[in-house]
Amino acid sequence: MKIILVAGARPNFMKVAPLWNQLTEMPDLFEPILVHTGQHYDDLMSEIFFRDLNLPRPHYELNVGSGSHAYQTAQIMMGFEEVLLLERPDWALVVGDVNSTLACGMDAAKLQIPVGHVEAGLRSWDRSMPEEINRRVVDTISDLLFAPSMQACENLRREGIEDHCIHFVGNVMIDSLMLLSPKADESRILDIYGLSVREYVFLTLHRVSNVDCPDTLAGIVSALQALRCPIAWPLHPRTRSRLSGFGFLHTLEMMGNVKLMDPVGYLDSLKLQKNAKFVMTDSGGLQEETTALGVPCLTLRENTERPETIDIGTNTLVGVCPERIVAEAESVLNGHYKSGRLPELWDGNTAERIVALL
Ligand code: UD1
Numbered sequence: 001m002k003i004i005l006v007a008g009a010r011p012n013f014m015k016v017a018p019l020w021n022q023l024t025e026m027p028d029l030f031e032p033i034l035v036h037t038g039q040h041y042d043d044l045m046s047e048i049f050f051r052d053l054n055l056p057r058p059h060y061e062l063n064v065g066s067g068s069h070a071y072q073t074a075q076i077m078m079g080f081e082e083v084l085l086l087e088r089p090d091w092a093l094v095v096g097d098v099n100s101t102l103a104c105g106m107d108a109a110k111l112q113i114p115v116g117h118v119e120a121g122l123r124s125w126d127r128s129m130p131e132e133i134n135r136r137v138v139d140t141i142s143d144l145l146f147a148p149s150m151q152a153c154e155n156l157r158r159e160g161i162e163d164h165c166i167h168f169v170g171n172v173m174i175d176s177l178m179l180l181s182p183k184a185d186e187s188r189i190l191d192i193y194g195l196s197v198r199e200y201v202f203l204t205l206h207r208v209s210n211v212d213c214p215d216t217l218a219g220i221v222s223a224l225q226a227l228r229c230p231i232a233w234p235l236h237p238r239t240r241s242r243l244s245g246f247g248f249l250h251t252l253e254m255m256g257n258v259k260l261m262d263p264v265g266y267l268d269s270l271k272l273q274k275n276a277k278f279v280m281t282d283s284g285g286l287q288e289e290t291t292a293l294g295v296p297c298l299t300l301r302e303n304t305e306r307p308e309t310i311d312i313g314t315n316t317l318v319g320v321c322p323e324r325i326v327a328e329a330e331s332v333l334n335g336h337y338k339s340g341r342l343p344e345l346w347d348g349n350t351a352e353r354i355v356a357l358l
Helices: 010-024 043-052 069-087 099-110 130-141 150-158 172-184 214-226 237-245 249-254 266-274 284-293 322-333 350-357
Strands: 002-007 031-036 091-095 115-118 144-147 166-168 201-204 231-234 258-261 278-281 297-299 315-317
Touching: 002 010, 002 069, 002 099, 010 031, 010 043, 010 091, 010 172, 010 284, 010 350, 031 069, 043 266, 069 099, 091 099, 099 115, 099 130, 115 130, 144 150, 144 350, 150 166, 166 350, 172 266, 172 284, 172 350, 214 237, 214 249, 214 322, 231 266, 237 249, 249 258, 266 284, 278 284, 278 322, 284 297, 284 315, 297 322
Parallel strands: 002 031, 002 091, 091 115, 115 144, 144 166, 201 231, 201 278, 231 258, 278 297, 297 315
Antiparallel strands: none
């Protein structure tokens, strides 16, 4: 079987790597082809993940770059259609919920190439999130839906997707985390930034709803100012540009407790999470990784499409009101936080189950 695997943006790479590894282990059965759309293109947003995750150079690089949603999605669709027409794969596998997932899923469905969606069924019920639109559309047009939780399966059933298409396979990101956690321990990132184990907060922020709104971003910056703890904050390019545009970057640079960093790779990110006192984030992936690592996580959003990280894991939804952020953070600093456990099938074998189904 010829299988095309699509990667486009940073949160895709750690989901694609275990699938790639699994498919290449069986050369008699599978011919995997790796496509990178180029939605993310900076070395620190893309290449470094290929190195950290031991992924080969993609067979096809579409180099689409940034743009409005319509522009980016259309560029990816045009580039990926050519690849599909040339390769005529038996399956197209798309992961997650970024614009590349949507564009490539739609291309394949229209060419009647079966689509497998890895991380199907997540719902935030918040249509102001571009990712929620991507998830809903891709799930509707997919032939095999690989769901990370029973709740995700239930969401799909309620939307009328036939039972035989839905498979509860577990969380593929955790395959990468379990494989590479020992290697992440060797990262020197704490020494480089002078951070001590359990004596800093690890922060990431990139959601449009948080960083594109000056009032929301100002509130978050004021909360950081009130925290009496070092904060390690690698800046996503979108976030750096908004902080700079709204005039907050200088204030942050002057704050003694905030260490602004360039974006970090996969191994450095794991090292920073594993050794943090707690994590503050608006990322979906970090909500899951902190639950897998047993590290407390405060999510700076009003909702999450990953409820098991709250019901079972170490995650708490905090929202973006500065007073609430400070109160929750101080409570963790004073030793009050949830201890979670691993959700079902977060066992490092999700890619194996997906490939077995294929
Ligand atoms: C995208 C995904 C989001 C995911 C996030 C992870 C969509 C709709 N959004 O959002 O779900 O959580 O990736 O990072 O697909 N830029 C660079 N270098 C890069 C990439 C981007 O400088 O390598 C800058 C560009 O100025 C660009 C901006 O970052 O305009 C935003 O990039 P974009 O890919 O549009 O969205 P993200 O915010 O990264």
